[in-house]
Amino acid sequence: MAKRALGINPSTLIGWLSVALVLVLTLGTLLAVFGRAEGASSIGPSDWVAVRFTLLQAGLSAAISVILAVPLARALARRRFMGRGLLIALMGAPFILPVIVAVLGLLAVFGRNGIASTVLVWAGFDPISIYGLGGVLLAHVFFNLPLATRLILQGWLAIPAERFRLAAELGFSCRAVARHLERPMLRAVLPGAFMVVFLICMTSFAVVLVLGGGPRATTVELAIYQAFRFDFDLSKAAQLAGIQFTLGALATVVALRVSAPMSAGSGLDRVVMRWDSSAIWLRVQDSIIMLAAALFLLAPLAAILVAGTGQVFRLPPQVWLSAERSLLVAMAAMTLTVLFSLTMALNVVRLRHRRRLSMTIEAIGYLTLAASPLVIGTGLFILLFPIANPVALALPVTAIVNAVMSLPFALRILKPAIMEVEQTYGSLADSLGLRGTARLRLLILPRIRGPLGFAAGLAAALSMGDLGVIALFAGPDQATLPMQLYRLMSAYRMAEAAGAALLLLILSFALFWMFDKGGRMNADT
Amino acid sequence: MKISIFAAGMSVVASMATAQTPVLTVYTYDSFVSDWGPGPAVEKAFEATCDCDLQFVGTGDGAALLARLRLEGPRGPADIALGLDTNQTAAAAETGLFAPLSQPRPALDLPVDWNDPLFQPFDWGYFAFVYDRTKLTNPPANFRELADSNLKIIIEDPRSSTPGLGLLLWVKKAYGDDASSIWSGLADNIVTVTKGWSEAYGLFLEGEADMVLSYSTSPAYHLIAEQDDSKAAARFDEGHYMQIEVAGKLASSDVPELADQFLAFMASDAFQNLIPTTNWMYPAKLPADGLPDGFSTLIKPETALIYSPEQAAAIRNKALSEWQNALSE
Numbered sequence: 103m104a105k106r107a108l109g110i111n112p113s114t115l116i117g118w119l120s121v122a123l124v125l126v127l128t129l130g131t132l133l134a135v136f137g138r139a140e141g142a143s144s145i146g147p148s149d150w151v152a153v154r155f156t157l158l159q160a161g162l163s164a165a166i167s168v169i170l171a172v173p174l175a176r177a178l179a180r181r182r183f184m185g186r187g188l189l190i191a192l193m194g195a196p197f198i199l200p201v202i203v204a205v206l207g208l209l210a211v212f213g214r215n216g217i218a219s220t221v222l223v224w225a226g227f228d229p230i231s232i233y234g235l236g237g238v239l240l241a242h243v244f245f246n247l248p249l250a251t252r253l254i255l256q257g258w259l260a261i262p263a264e265r266f267r268l269a270a271e272l273g274f275s276c277r278a279v280a281r282h283l284e285r286p287m288l289r290a291v292l293p294g295a296f297m298v299v300f301l302i303c304m305t306s307f308a309v310v311l312v313l314g315g316g317p318r319a320t321t322v323e324l325a326i327y328q329a330f331r332f333d334f335d336l337s338k339a340a341q342l343a344g345i346q347f348t349l350g351a352l353a354t355v356v357a358l359r360v361s362a363p364m365s366a367g368s369g370l371d372r373v374v375m376r377w378d379s380s381a382i383w384l385r386v387q388d389s390i391i392m393l394a395a396a397l398f399l400l401a402p403l404a405a406i407l408v409a410g411t412g413q414v415f416r417l418p419p420q421v422w423l424s425a426e427r428s429l430l431v432a433m434a435a436m437t438l439t440v441l442f443s444l445t446m447a448l449n450v451v452r453l454r455h456r457r458r459l460s461m462t463i464e465a466i467g468y469l470t471l472a473a474s475p476l477v478i479g480t481g482l483f484i485l486l487f488p489i490a491n492p493v494a495l496a497l498p499v500t501a502i503v504n505a506v507m508s509l510p511f512a513l514r515i516l517k518p519a520i521m522e523v524e525q526t527y528g529s530l531a532d533s534l535g536l537r538g539t540a541r542l543r544l545l546i547l548p549r550i551r552g553p554l555g556f557a558a559g560l561a562a563a564l565s566m567g568d569l570g571v572i573a574l575f576a577g578p579d580q581a582t583l584p585m586q587l588y589r590l591m592s593a594y595r596m597a598e599a600a601g602a603a604l605l606l607l608i609l610s611f612a613l614f615w616m617f618d619k620g621g622r623m624n625a626d627t
Numbered sequence: 628m629k630i631s632i633f634a635a636g637m638s639v640v641a642s643m644a645t646a647q648t649p650v651l652t653v654y655t656y657d658s659f660v661s662d663w664g665p666g667p668a669v670e671k672a673f674e675a676t677c678d679c680d681l682q683f684v685g686t687g688d689g690a691a692l693l694a695r696l697r698l699e700g701p702r703g704p705a706d707i708a709l710g711l712d713t714n715q716t717a718a719a720a721e722t723g724l725f726a727p728l729s730q731p732r733p734a735l736d737l738p739v740d741w742n743d744p745l746f747q748p749f750d751w752g753y754f755a756f757v758y759d760r761t762k763l764t765n766p767p768a769n770f771r772e773l774a775d776s777n778l779k780i781i782i783e784d785p786r787s788s789t790p791g792l793g794l795l796l797w798v799k800k801a802y803g804d805d806a807s808s809i810w811s812g813l814a815d816n817i818v819t820v821t822k823g824w825s826e827a828y829g830l831f832l833e834g835e836a837d838m839v840l841s842y843s844t845s846p847a848y849h850l851i852a853e854q855d856d857s858k859a860a861a862r863f864d865e866g867h868y869m870q871i872e873v874a875g876k877l878a879s880s881d882v883p884e885l886a887d888q889f890l891a892f893m894a895s896d897a898f899q900n901l902i903p904t905t906n907w908m909y910p911a912k913l914p915a916d917g918l919p920d921g922f923s924t925l926i927k928p929e930t931a932l933i934y935s936p937e938q939a940a941a942i943r944n945k946a947l948s949e950w951q952n953a954l955s956e
Contacts, residue, residue: 112786134720137949138698148951150748158747167700199693202825202826202829205826206829206830206833209830209833210804210833211835213830213834213835214694214818214834214835214836215833215834215835231818233818237819256740284933307822308822308826311784311787311820311821311822311828312821312822312830313816313819314820315817315819316814316817316818316819316820317784317820317821317950317951317954318954318955324784324786325786327785327786327787330694331690331786331787332690332785332786332787332947334693334694334697334718341913388907418662420662434950446733480694483695483698484698487698487702488702491704493684500845524895538757547813572689573657573691574686574687574691574695576685577682577683577684577685578661578666578683581661585657585663585846586661588659588825589658589662589663589664590659590663591825591828591829592657592658592823592825593661593663593664594828594848594849594852595663596828596829596846598831599829
């Protein structure tokens with residue numbers, strides 16, 4: 103019924119085009135690289151060691167992030183306090199930072215010379231050494247705990263206030279609420295959150311290299327890098343990228359199959375009141391959890407702030423120009439991400455009764471998470487070079503690639519929200535004959551405003567902080583802010599780089615905050 | 628988006644408008660073209676003499692430069708590739724993309740002989756471990772002392788970084804078959820291995836290690852640009868491995884004479900004077916004014932170690948697997 107109601111309209115078409123674009127950018131670029139290879143080479147035993155380490159670190163990182171995110175999301179969901187919105191937004195900041203900035207911030211706290219070590223030495227203990235698997239996990243949790251928390255928090259917010267009201271009326275204890283309301287929700291949300299974090303960590307490379315402590319910590323992405331740069335072996339690079347895609351696809355399919363669809367039913371959008379968790383010890387527990395998480399996530403950001411504050415206003419004009427360039431790219435990427443993800447999510451929901459097809463579309467949407475930026479960039483270069491000057495197209499290409507790179511997150515955020523709307527109001531809308539654009543405008547968009555704002559903010563901020571393909575394409579006058587940051591570092595100008603890092607942090611965060619807040623306006627969620 | 632496309636369109640129009648003046652396209656690594664590298668000043672100085680438009684194209688880092696040339700093949704727009712080093716020139720020569728340099732070659736001031744027919748050096752440096760003199764008063768004098776010490780070092784990954792590869796060949800050249808045991812000895816000194824020089828040097832400045840693999844000229848930056856004399860490079864008695872950065876002319880260039888003119892310019896004082904304080908390396912041809920003041924304080928290695936391009940290409944895979952095995956134990 104809903105199938106007919108949404109009908110064939112521009113959004114359906116754009117949804118399909120988005121799928122095609124993702125396929126070109128992921129598998130298409132992979133084939134382009136493979137096609138350009140001279141001679142075939144094979145994957146060796148050391149590559150399988152890299153695969154094993156990749157799966158190990160990604161699995162552990164995702165598990166820890168998600169396990170820690172559950173109590174944190176629960177605390178944030180059932181407590182109201184001054185500055186809660188700001189705290190939630192701020193805690194998302196690590197996720198949108200360029201790797202090197204975040205790593206330096208992290209080391210200012212947990213490094214050999216960091217605050218934590220200084221305190222330990224002062225108290226008579228040995229300083230911390232975080233390099234190794236522990237360091238990799240620490241950094242990945244730092245990056246991904248905020249994202250996992252937000253994804254899970256969304257699940258909590260999707261439970262209508264009336265359910266908690268009814269629970270209170272029935273005299274449910276905290277435990278009973280967990281059993282009847284929260285656990286079914288988590289069952290639906292956790293596999294997806296785990297999958298997204300797993301895929302991010304799978305392709306993580308610079309973090310693993312910096313904090314991994316040496317060649318023991320070799321991931322598939324590093325092996326791809328080596329094949330490209332050390333050996334110029336495109337065939338091997340493409341094969342490794344193929345392995346990475348296969349692993350990513352498997353993880354996605356497993357997650358989509360495991361996650362049970364959730365339907366908490368409809369509500370009247372009342373403010374959620376939690377009578378079940380007003381006990382004092384629960385309040386203390388939640389406060390401790392939130393404080394610990396805030397300390398863990400915000401201390402490194404504070405270090406970046408301290409390092410950069412004196413420098414920001416002394417930054418040379420070129421840095422400001424590149425900041426402007428980055429903002430334009432970020433806005434373009436954000437617009438495209440919203441367009442792609444919204445239309446794809448609508449198609450996924452519309453086709454939900456044809457489960458296999460719907461799941462395939464969704465899985466394709468997550469494909470870029472398992473893609474190697476180096477393969478995408480090189481493949482695009484190979485595809486574009488015969489027909490256009492890739493350097494002249496650097497910024498538009500960057501915006502498109504960034505948009506597609508953020509697509510998985512946006513899709514993960516929007517799909518459940520749209521599904522919820524359709525399941526709750528779909529029949530009503532059908533009976534009212536609300537279809538096509540009107541259905542989107544009057545029913546779906548207003549009800550997914552929060553998630554949409556979150557997705558848009560995330561896409562803009564991620565694009566802002568991305569180094570990605572621009573490094574392969576840009577001419578001297580096309581540097582984006584993250585690129586300029588690296589240029590400063592490679593010219594020994596670490597202090598100015600710290601200023602640029604802070605500027606980047608502020609701009610990324612401002613973009614994120616603006617859209618995320620815009621989406622949550624007038625809604626106490 | 629619209630604005631970017633518009634800007635891209637405008638730049639195409641702009642380059643058409645200047646089509647009468649010949650364009651020399653120089654591919655180089657990103658930090659060369661950055662506002663803090665030699666690029667902008669070089670462009671200005673050369674354009675003042677050539678009646679041409681010098682266009683730099685940044686291609687990422689040194690290794691990405693060669694990959695880019697290979698991807699583009701003979702149809703690429705590059706006239707000059709600037710910034711390869713001797714560890715890449717064998718592979719670069721093998722591509723057949725480079726044309727022989729015109730004769731006669733300018734005289735150079737390198738610590739080693741140079742007579743490569745395809746590539747002309749423009750700067751060089753020694754790899755060295757840099758440390759803070761105020762924190763480390765008695766630096767090790769060679770790799771064995773370093774391995775026996777408790778000092779913490781940060782190095783770059785040879786698979787992703789030029790200095791990383793330099794260190795690999797340094798140890799191999801100095802110790803030959805003993806390289807493996809040197810690496811095993813160093814394993815507990817290595818705090819971490821980074822993707823590139825910037826990360827390593829940044830971590831060192833943050834105090835994450837006692838020493839970092841960099842260049843013997845790195846202290847000159849701190850001295851000259853920051854008036855900070857606390858950084859120094861440790862002098863190793865095995866000698867120091869050299870990096871020689873070179874430029875070559877693409878056979879497919881549509882302005883070969885202009886390319887020759889630029890290569891000659893690269894050996895002139897106008898270019899070489901810029902190198903010490905923008906690229907923080909030694910100039911390949913000592914300018915008439917000599918080196919800037921701070922450079923006299925730098926270490927002067929007794930022995931300059933370097934493999935020929937062919938040897939480097941032949942040995943690097945073996946050296947890499949020794950490194951990987953020793954550090955993965």
